[in-house]
Amino acid sequence: MRVIVVGAGVIGVTSAHYLNAAGCAVTLLDAQPGPALGTSFANAGQVSPGYAAPWAAPGVPFKALRWLLSPDAPLKIRPDGSWFQLAWLARMLANCSHAAYERNKARMVPLAEYSRDCLRGLRAELDLHYDERSLGTLQLLRDPAQLAAARRDAAILERIGVPHQLLDVAGVLEYEPALARVADKVAGGLRLPNDETGDCRRFTERLAERVVVDGVQIRYGADVASLLFRNGAVVGVRLAGGDEITADAVVLAAGCASRALARPLALPVYPVKGYSITLPLHNPDAAPRSTVLDETNKIALTRFDTRLRVGGMAEVAGFDLRIDPRRIATLKRVTAELFPDAGDLGEVEAWTGLRPMTPDGTPLVGASGMGGLWLNTGHGTLGWTMACGSAQLLVDLMLGRPAALPAFDYTLARYS
Numbered sequence: 001m002r003v004i005v006v007g008a009g010v011i012g013v014t015s016a017h018y019l020n021a022a023g024c025a026v027t028l029l030d031a032q033p034g035p036a037l038g039t040s041f042a043n044a045g046q047v048s049p050g051y052a053a054p055w056a057a058p059g060v061p062f063k064a065l066r067w068l069l070s071p072d073a074p075l076k077i078r079p080d081g082s083w084f085q086l087a088w089l090a091r092m093l094a095n096c097s098h099a100a101y102e103r104n105k106a107r108m109v110p111l112a113e114y115s116r117d118c119l120r121g122l123r124a125e126l127d128l129h130y131d132e133r134s135l136g137t138l139q140l141l142r143d144p145a146q147l148a149a150a151r152r153d154a155a156i157l158e159r160i161g162v163p164h165q166l167l168d169v170a171g172v173l174e175y176e177p178a179l180a181r182v183a184d185k186v187a188g189g190l191r192l193p194n195d196e197t198g199d200c201r202r203f204t205e206r207l208a209e210r211v212v213v214d215g216v217q218i219r220y221g222a223d224v225a226s227l228l229f230r231n232g233a234v235v236g237v238r239l240a241g242g243d244e245i246t247a248d249a250v251v252l253a254a255g256c257a258s259r260a261l262a263r264p265l266a267l268p269v270y271p272v273k274g275y276s277i278t279l280p281l282h283n284p285d286a287a288p289r290s291t292v293l294d295e296t297n298k299i300a301l302t303r304f305d306t307r308l309r310v311g312g313m314a315e316v317a318g319f320d321l322r323i324d325p326r327r328i329a330t331l332k333r334v335t336a337e338l339f340p341d342a343g344d345l346g347e348v349e350a351w352t353g354l355r356p357m358t359p360d361g362t363p364l365v366g367a368s369g370m371g372g373l374w375l376n377t378g379h380g381t382l383g384w385t386m387a388c389g390s391a392q393l394l395v396d397l398m399l400g401r402p403a404a405l406p407a408f409d410y411t412l413a414r415y416s
């Protein structure tokens with residue numbers, strides 16, 4: 001089968017790999033001059049099935065109202081003037097019930113766990129290195145209210161069988177010794193020992209190099225202007241320069257641009273902006289060993305080999321990639337609070353990216369409902385975590401092979 005994959009972010013490159021490994025002839029297209037130059041460029045680095053949960057959760061609407069008044073709030077909503085934004089927010093609100101939350105989480109966790117296992121397999125098979133670490137992740141709890149909430153989360157993790165550890169202060173310092181410098185800020189922690197970390201951009205670049213060797217054709221600077229249709233089915237793509245490329249199937253893995261490219265499908269994928277900073281480590285012993293997720297500010301601090309990545313925040317404000325200096329100041333403040341001696345905050349690289357989010361937090365993987373067009377998009381907050389599993393699931397569905405997960409849970413059809 002000849003397949004075109006649109007988008008060379010982490011989702012498109014993993015899709016290309018698994019398709020190629022299954023015997024398809026794959027052409028991977030991206031408008032940018034290289035892989036991982038969109039949202040996969042500088043995310044927070046967590047491969048975290050343990051945190052796989054929708055943002056639409058009971059209590060979030062009230063928290064969101066409170067956050068509207070705080071300049072440092074992790075979530076901000078600014079009208080972008082579109083009906084789509086309003087409709088998307090309404091759908092997200094509808095997913096905040098207890099029942100919807102449970103259903104959506106029960107879809108996200110198995111995909112995330114499956115994906116981590118696929119990533120481990122791929123890493124071993126191809127000997128890929130991307131500042132990866134398998135040391136678990138740690139949610140840092142700073143006060144008794146957060147400890148109580150973490151106990152409730154731990155009960156859910158227990159029920160769904162995700163290994164976890166509730167830690168006291170000494171336990172937190174055992175896993176993240178650098179926090180001893182600021183022990184007064186630690187009340188406890190929730191550790192997820194099976195989570196991993198690593199640089200998503202480096203992973204995507206390494207895998208993109210590898211798939212070329214394995215026979216995938218990659219065309220960078222190939223801006224897909226539209227899909228090509230024949231008799232109502234998708235038979236290829238038309239590039240901005242006018243070139244047409246035909247195939248038996250097209251996989252849309254274009255992140256936030258997927259909705260515009262497949263306009264008739266009205267994909268419920270909205271760009272939710274986040275920020276990160278990256279700084280070189282001057283004193284590695286003063287840095288985290290893995291990810292520390294600061295529950296107070298909802299910001300993740302992730303150790304790469306010689307760098308620290310600090311990321312988080314959510315702005316529902318349309319396709320706006322300007323960097324707000326106040327957001328960068330918050331990321332620097334949290335870094336200085338928790339790991340004051342790790343690096344020089346004068347040397348940070350600031351970045352912003354748009355998460356391709358669905359209202360229920362679950363990605364769209366599988367048939368689109370339109371002949372010839374397949375979806376692998378809408379991974380929102382967890383695209384790095386879910387990439388390998390989504391790609392493997394997609395390929396199994398495309399080739400009619402038994403899939404590891406129930407197909408309906410991830411299709412666009414669940415919205416109809």
Ligand SMILES: Cc1cc2nc3c(=O)[nH]c(=O)nc-3n(C[C@H](O)[C@H](O)[C@H](O)COP(=O)(O)OP(=O)(O)OC[C@H]3O[C@@H](n4cnc5c(N)ncnc54)[C@H](O)[C@@H]3O)c2cc1C
Pocket residue numbers: 006007008009010011012029030031032035036037038039040041042043044045046047048222223224225253254255256257258261273274275276300311312313352353354355356377378379380381382383384385386
């Ligand atoms: C601040 C922040 C922190 C995050 N932290 C984490 C984390 O810790 N763990 C985690 O699992 N996830 C995290 N995420 C989410 C994760 O980064 C995304 O879900 C993931 O990168 C999405 O990948 P993608 O391949 O779908 O999109 P992208 O990486 O954006 O790739 C889409 C590609 O499509 C290309 N494209 C678009 N339009 C066209 C066109 N017309 N023609 C050709 N090419 C086109 C683009 O150039 C781009 O390369 C974070 C996100 C942000 C913003």
